[in-house]
Structures are given as C-alpha cells and as structure tokens.
Amino acid sequence: MSKTRPVLIVTAKLDTHADAVISELKARGQPFFRLNTDDFHTEYRTMLRSGDRSVTFEDIWGRSVRFPHDVHAIWHRKPVESNNPPGVKQRGTADMIQSETLELLNSLSCFHDRPWYNNPENNRVSQRKFPQLCLASELGFRVPRTLITNDPGEARRFAAQTQGGVLCKAMKEAGYSTPNGSYFIFSRRVGKDEFDAHADRIALCPTLLQEYIEKDYELRVTVIGDEVFACRLDSQADEAARIDWRMVSPDRIAHSMVTLDNKVEAALKAMMRRFGLRFGAFDLIVTPEGETVFLELNPNGQWYWIELTTGAPMASAMADLLQS
The missing domain is CATH 3.30.470.20 (ATP-grasp fold, B domain)
Structure with a gap:
C-alpha cells in the first residue's frame, strides 16, 4: 500500500462519497490531492506539458501534484462543470471556457501509467445502456425486451406485444436543466391507452422502451x-x-x-x-x-x-x- 505518493481525486466540492473515503485515507496517513472541478478557475492552476508527458495541479493553499509521475492512483469520482470565472457574463464566452476546461480534464485519460478508478473513457463506453444489455445477455442474464426507436409505428407494435405496460426510461441523461429549472427523468410505467395517446411524440426523439417485469x-x-x-x-x-x-x-x-x-x-x-x-x-x-x-x-x-x-x-x- 502506498503512503508516499498521493492519490489524485477528481470530483466536486459537494461529494459525501469523496469526503468519506478521504477520512479513511487521512486515518491511514495516505497523502491525497483533491481537485474540485467546480472551483477549477478560482482555486487551481494547471500546467500540462508535452515534454515530460505530465500535468501539474496547484491549489491556492500551495499544494501541488504532478500526474502521472508523482501520483499513486487516480479516482475519477464525480467531476462537474466548472463555475464561470469571475467577471465572465456572456453565454458564448462561458460556453467556450467550459469546453476548453473539459477538454483539458479529459486529456488526463491518455495517461495510462497509473491505476484509474475508472478511466473516464471506459466510463463513457460502459455507461451506454444498449451495449450493456447486449453484453449482459451474452453473459447469461435475462434482460428486459428492449426497443430504442423514433418510429411511432414500431413503438406501438412493441407496446402491443408487451404484457403489463411499457417502461420508458432515459438512455443517458436522467437529469437536465432549462431556464425554468432543473428536472430528473425517472423510469415510468405507461399503460396502453396513455401510450397510444402520446406515441406520436416518439418521432421527436429516440426513446428507450422496455417490457415491464x-x-x-x-x-x-x-x-x-x-x-x-x-x-x-x-x-x-x-x-x-x-x-x-x-x-x-x-x-x-x-x-x-x-x-x-x-x-x-x-x-x-x-x-x-x-x-x-x-x-x-x-x-x-x-x-x-x-x-x-x-x-x-x-x-x-x-x-x-x-x-x-x-x-x-x-x-x-x-x-x-x-x-x-
């Protein structure tokens, strides 16, 4: 077990999971460096160098870490979008800053010299529901009958063949924000009459439908x-x-x-x-x-x-x- 090289933890300021694990690491005398991506522009400075293939993070308290050379492992926990730098008010400018910041953080995934838990590239591939279902079936699991479609006719045919109603769920983002507030999409069981009444809207967006078990x-x-x-x-x-x-x-x-x-x-x-x-x-x-x-x-x-x-x-x- 490492007690010399730090663990790099990439997350957000409000993360009870990271807090709990950091308490464990502190009790063991294990060094760590916590990078809260929401405070990226106000509390951290970053230098990514091609010469020695490294990225250095420094915080406003004088702590620093060089990845991957001086790091034992990296925990890609729950990073979030960074807050806008002070004084940035234009939407286009803020979007560009977010995009560039995300690109820098995503560049870390090219370093395979240290253990990742998990590498974000692997997370992105594995979180896709359709490949999950295909692999689960290959490995011997029963999986729900599933249709992903933007064809209302196919959706109606699927629903007609499904006993007990159809389950509608998000493929990726269960949470989203609008100018009027933030919303979370829960999985929902829809009966035949309600499904028939709204099935034409499936043409607007690919929709994941499953048999309800x-x-x-x-x-x-x-x-x-x-x-x-x-x-x-x-x-x-x-x-x-x-x-x-x-x-x-x-x-x-x-x-x-x-x-x-x-x-x-x-x-x-x-x-x-x-x-x-x-x-x-x-x-x-x-x-x-x-x-x-x-x-x-x-x-x-x-x-x-x-x-x-x-x-x-x-x-x-x-x-x-x-x-x-």
Whole structure:
C-alpha cells in the first residue's frame, strides 16, 4: 500500500462519497490531492506539458501534484462543470471556457501509467445502456425486451406485444436543466391507452422502451475492486417506489446486505473486465419466481447511502483499492 505518493481525486466540492473515503485515507496517513472541478478557475492552476508527458495541479493553499509521475492512483469520482470565472457574463464566452476546461480534464485519460478508478473513457463506453444489455445477455442474464426507436409505428407494435405496460426510461441523461429549472427523468410505467395517446411524440426523439417485469425485490450491487457489496432493496413495499425506487427517500425502503449467487457475481465481474472497470454499481431485480434480471450498470454510481444505512464498509474498501 502506498503512503508516499498521493492519490489524485477528481470530483466536486459537494461529494459525501469523496469526503468519506478521504477520512479513511487521512486515518491511514495516505497523502491525497483533491481537485474540485467546480472551483477549477478560482482555486487551481494547471500546467500540462508535452515534454515530460505530465500535468501539474496547484491549489491556492500551495499544494501541488504532478500526474502521472508523482501520483499513486487516480479516482475519477464525480467531476462537474466548472463555475464561470469571475467577471465572465456572456453565454458564448462561458460556453467556450467550459469546453476548453473539459477538454483539458479529459486529456488526463491518455495517461495510462497509473491505476484509474475508472478511466473516464471506459466510463463513457460502459455507461451506454444498449451495449450493456447486449453484453449482459451474452453473459447469461435475462434482460428486459428492449426497443430504442423514433418510429411511432414500431413503438406501438412493441407496446402491443408487451404484457403489463411499457417502461420508458432515459438512455443517458436522467437529469437536465432549462431556464425554468432543473428536472430528473425517472423510469415510468405507461399503460396502453396513455401510450397510444402520446406515441406520436416518439418521432421527436429516440426513446428507450422496455417490457415491464414484475419484481419481488431489487438489488443494488456495488463492485469495488474485488469486493462485492450486494444490497437488497425491498422497494415493492412502498407504492411510490415500486417502479423506480429513486422516487422516494432511501429511508423509506428496507435495505439489507445479501450474498449473491456465485454465477451472478461471476457474470458481473466478467462485465467489469470487458468494460475495463474497477468500480461499478449494478441495478438488478429478482422476480417473484426467483429469477435475477439485469437492468443496468452505472460505472460511476452512488453507494455511500448504503454504507450509512447498513454499515457495510464501502468507504474502507474504496480506500483499500486506491492504495493497492
């Protein structure tokens, strides 16, 4: 375990996951450098040099780190867009600054000299839902029948062949902002009459449709290196959480840590290897008949609420991984 070279943590100022893991690292005497990308223009200076293939970050408190040479590992946790530099008010100028800043940060992914958790390029590929479903099926999972289309006729035919209604969900961005506010798109079960009434709008945007599969309970499985934390969510006991458990506060749902079937665990780890990941959060369901169904993989998913709810030592496992 490294206690000399620092761990580089790329995240945002408000990140309880990073806070928890940093507390673990501090207790172990492990150096780290935290880069909060929202404060990039006010608290950091950056130098990326082609000569020695390195990037140096310095903060306003005099701390610095040179990546990859002086870094043990990098945790690409939850970076966000940087706040506009003071005095920048024009939208076009702000957009250009955001684009250039993002390009600089994305350039870090070309350095493969140190362990990544995870490399953002691998995250981008693995977060796409259609490739996930194809790979999950190849690895032996049952997956929901799925159609992605902007053809209302095909959508209606799919819905007509689906028992129990159609599930509509976002392919990528579940959250978005408008001048009138911010919104989150939850997965939604739509009945036949409502679907028929609105299906023509599918022509406006490719839409992900799935058969709805009845659940006995749900599983949130977080894989941290070789450690597997499987949490059972009894979402079906709360009417508001039956379709999408994210619609309610976690404290309304009973959580319990469980042991996965060996074949299920092996398949999840195989998916991680295929996507080049060392961290991932999986959403699975278990049907009333006891069959495990793959829903999706979030390569940078949330997990700290599970530790707070169940006591599972997930922050410690993440610190172990960063030091390994």
